[in-house]
Amino acid sequence: RLVYAGNLPFSAAWQDVKDVFAEYGEVVRVDLPRYSDGKSAGYATVLFENEADAQVAISTLHEREFQGRNMVVRLDRSA
Numbered sequence: 001r002l003v004y005a006g007n008l009p010f011s012a013a014w015q016d017v018k019d020v021f022a023e024y025g026e027v028v029r030v031d032l033p034r035y036s037d038g039k040s041a042g043y044a045t046v047l048f049e050n051e052a053d054a055q056v057a058i059s060t061l062h063e064r065e066f067q068g069r070n071m072v073v074r075l076d077r078s079a
Contacts, residue, residue: 001054005061006043006072008032014044016067021046024060025053045076 005017014032021027026049033041048054054075062073 001048001051002076002078003046003048003054003057004043004072004074004076005046007069008040008042008044008071009067009069010040010042012040012044012067017044017046020061020066021048021057024057025049 003021005021008017012032014030017032018027018030021030028047028049030044030046032044035041046054046057048057058073058075061071063070064073065071
């Protein structure tokens with residue numbers, strides 16, 4: 001249920017990420033880490049309500065263009 005989304009533009013906001021992933025299922029939470037200087041770390045984790053929606057998002061969004069960059073989307077390895 002926890003999905004990693006990498007290669008995100010540094011200007012992306014958590015709501016932008018949620019809006020894209022919410023097209024594929026119920027998103028419970030999006031975490032978009034930032035460095036101490038406020039700059040985005042360039043990745044996010046997206047928690048889906050269920051595993052099936054997470055798998056659909058992964059298969060659909062991996063390598064899809066998002067704000068000028070191709071996302072890397074997979075199951076989060078720490079989950």
